[in-house]
Amino acid sequence: MNIENLISDRAASLKPSGIRRFFDIASEMDNVISLGVGEPDFKTPYAVRRAAMDTLQRGKTAYSANAGLMQLRKSISAYMDRSFSLEYDPQSEVIVTVGGSEGIDLCVRAFINPGDEVLIPEPSFVAYAPMVTLACGVPVPLETLAEDEFRLTPERLEAAITPKTKLLVLPYPNNPTGAVMRREHLEAIADVLKKHDIVVLSDEIYAELTYNGRHISIAEIDGMKERTVIVNGFSKSFAMTGWRLGFLCGPAAAMRQMLKIHQYALMCAPTTAQYAAIEALDNCEENIAQMRDEYNLRRRFIVDAFNRLGLDTFEPEGAFYVFPCIKSTGLSSEEFCEQLLYSKRVAVVPGNAFGQSGEGFVRVSYSYSVNHLTEAVRRIGEFLAERK
C-alpha cells in the first residue's frame, strides 16, 4: 500500500506555506540576524506566568466548559466592553479557542457550504485560504494596494461580491502590511456589506497594537455587530504566542454552531492558559501599554530607516511589521530575500508569501531590540549599496 494515494484530495491540494523552503535555508545558517518573526520579543508578563503556575500548584488541571472558563468569558466580555464599547453575553456570545487560528477555522467551518465564496483581502495571514479550501469553500483573493495603504476599498469589495459570497475576512490591523482600517474606511465597507447577506470574520488579533488612536472594530459600526464574528486572542497583545489562546465574539445563533465544532474537535482550550488569560485581561493593561509604546518607538525608527535606504515604506499604523517595496532593486521578493540572506545573513520574509499582491514587497518585523534592528538595517544598506 502506498499511503500517499490515500490522502484526501483537499489535503493534498494545499501548498506548503510559501516561506517553508526559505525558512529551511535560513534556519540552517549560522549568524543569521532575523527580521522574520511574527511574534513579540517580550516574554509573557510575569504576573500572567505566575497565575498559571499557581493554578497548576493547586491542581486545577481538569477540562473547562467547552466555551471556556466562565470567569475568563466574563473577563473577555468586560474587555470588549471597555475597549470597544461592544457588549457580548459571556454565556452565549463568547468562545475561548486554541489560538486565534482555531477561531478562524471554526468561523469558516460554521458558515461555509461547498462552493461558497470567501473574500480574503491580500496580502494577509497565510492560513485563511487553506482553511476555506479545507471547508470546501472557494477562497477569493481581494488585492489591496500600496497606494491605498493596503486598505480594502468598497469598490474592490463590491466588484468581488457574487451570489455565492458568504464570508468576508477582514484582517486588520494587518499582517504583513501593518495597515489598519479607520472608522471612515470601515463605514464605507459596511455600507457595501449591508446591501448583501455577508458575514464578516474580523481578525483583530493585533487590535492592541494600533499606534495612531485606538483600534476600531467593524462590529462598532451601526448595523454590523449582528453580521460580524470577531477573532481575537492573547498571542500578540499579551506576548502569549506559545500558550495558544484566542477567543471569538459574535451573535449567539452563530456561536452555538461554532461551539459544536469546537466541542467535537478540541473539547476546550488548555485550562492552564485560560487561568493565565484571566490575569492578563484583568490586571495587565499597563503591560500592554508599555509594550505598545516600545513597538511604536521601533516602528518610527524602522520606517525612517527603510525610506532612507531608498526602499519605499508606507507608515503602518498597526501590528509590528513594515512592508517595504523592493521593486526598485529589480529583484522579485524571493530573489531579494534569498540574496539578502546569502550575502548578508539577514532574514526577511518575501511579500508574495502572503498572496500574489505582496510581490515586490518584503515583510520586516520590528519585534526586536533597537540594537538588533540597527545592525540589520546596516547590513541591508550594505546589500543595496553593493548592488548598485
Added chain:
Amino acid sequence: MDQILQILNGNARMDTEKMAVMLGISAEEVQAKIDAYEKEGVIRGYKPLLDYDKIDTQLVEAIIEVRVSPQRDFGFEEIARTISEYNEVSSVYLMSGGYDLHIRVVGKTFKEVALFVAQRLAVLDGVLSTATHFVLSRYKDWGVIMGEQGIDERRIISI
C-alpha cells in the same frame, strides 16, 4: 516620565538622531531637552551597567542598616550628608521602618568594608547602631537581570 528619559533609562547611549526619529521630533529638540535635564540636574550622569561578577577585579559590596538619633533642627539631613561624603559609600537612603539609613559600601575585601564600618561609620556622632550585610550575588541590578544573557528562542521565521 518624559519619553526621552524613558529611552535613556533603557539605553543611555542611544544617539539623539535615532531618538528624534523614534519620537517624531527633531534631533535639535531632543538635544535641547537633554541639555536642559542635565542643567537642571534631572540627569545626574551616565554610567555603564556592569555585571560585577564578570569583572576580574576584587570588589565587595555591603548594605548597612544604620540607626541614628535625629538632630535638633537638622533631622537626619546632616548625618546623611556626612556619610555621603565618604568615597567608599555608593548610596545613602533615608528609610521608613526598622532603621533609618540604608547605606551601600564598596571595598576591595570584606575586611576593608568591615573596618570602614567600625572605624568611620559607627563612630560618627548620632550613629546608634549598624548592621552590615554583605552582598553575595547579584541576580538583578537596576532593572536588569544579571548572569547568563537570555537567548532569543523564537524561530527565525514565523508567520
